[in-house]
Amino acid sequence: MLSKKTRYALKALVVLGKNFGGVPIQISKIASEEHIPKKFLEQILLDLRNAGLLYSKKGSGGGYGLVKDPAEISVVQILRLTGGPVALLPCVSLNFYQKCDECDNEETCGVRDVFVDVRDATVKILSETSIADVIKREKNLIENYTQ
Amino acid sequence: MLSKKTRYALKALVVLGKNFGGVPIQISKIASEEHIPKKFLEQILLDLRNAGLLYSKKGSGGGYGLVKDPAEISVVQILRLTGGPVALLPCVSLNFYQKCDECDNEETCGVRDVFVDVRDATVKILSETSIADVIKREKNLIENYTQ
DNA sequence: AAAAAGTCTACTAAATCTATATGCTTTGTA
DNA sequence: TACAAAGCATATAGATTTAGTAGACTTTTT
Incomplete structure (x- = not known):
């Protein structure tokens, strides 16, 4: 969350x-x-x-x-600046990595492996989406909503 | 997290x-x-x-x-049973929905719209992945690790 | 000079999460 | 039949994080 x-x-x-x-x-x-x-x-x-x-x-x-054009500001950047990890596990986080307390070897952890995929999918969306895109989405939603 | x-x-x-x-x-x-x-x-x-x-x-x-075959138990099911929302925003959660305090109309919220996409991508991965898949991944990781 | 607006630091309240404690019930076995 | 192994259930404590508030200060405009 x-x-x-x-x-x-x-x-x-x-x-x-x-x-x-x-x-x-x-x-x-x-x-x-x-x-x-x-x-x-x-x-x-x-x-x-x-x-x-x-x-x-x-x-x-x-x-x-x-300071910058809203098209140059990605959503993922804001998450990292204000919140912290995008990943669902600390051992999977690119910017807020923390070793897993309970894993003996996280290189071979199947659970971790799944959440690497989740992280990649999330980062992909959030880094491809800029503040300008959010504004565009909002406009589209309003157009379709008032129809 | x-x-x-x-x-x-x-x-x-x-x-x-x-x-x-x-x-x-x-x-x-x-x-x-x-x-x-x-x-x-x-x-x-x-x-x-x-x-x-x-x-x-x-x-x-x-x-x-x-009780069931591990191939019949999805990871997303476990998250929902033990933790709570998979979504990153309460107003986007399928199983733990909560109205957004600050949004006047969440139907036209651009931020929400982005996190619907994130949720969909996450749910897709986690519902397609079973405990059996996690075990398989672990085996593959171990094989490649010890090489 | 006064008002408007941001700056900075500290603090508090609430919620949540993690873990522990305690006593109970059921089941197998000597 | 007694005892030990193991799960069942609930309560509670401690730690951490989050959200929000307070207050005094600085800069800029009029």
């Missing part, structure tokens, strides 16, 4: 992605639109800023904006 | 799967072989028994065994 932090980050990035190229958007605006606790969102956006994904502007008329 | 409970269950089922058709295996044997805390494993196997997956025999010479 993704953490709330990750979900909130994705939601916020979609908002910022739609606004790419425009004037900065305030935390409080994103928070109220997306029903995210403001102080929590503050921390999250700060992390994303410190990771170089967002720029910020203080003072009146300030707020946050994307 | 899978819980320890789920991992332990899978490990235990692999042991029991290899033994399918033989005499019952004791909790303590599985626990020591697989480095699983015995009392914890007790609870887990009890759950699997109550779910109809295992039979048990009390008293001397007792233990646990699979």
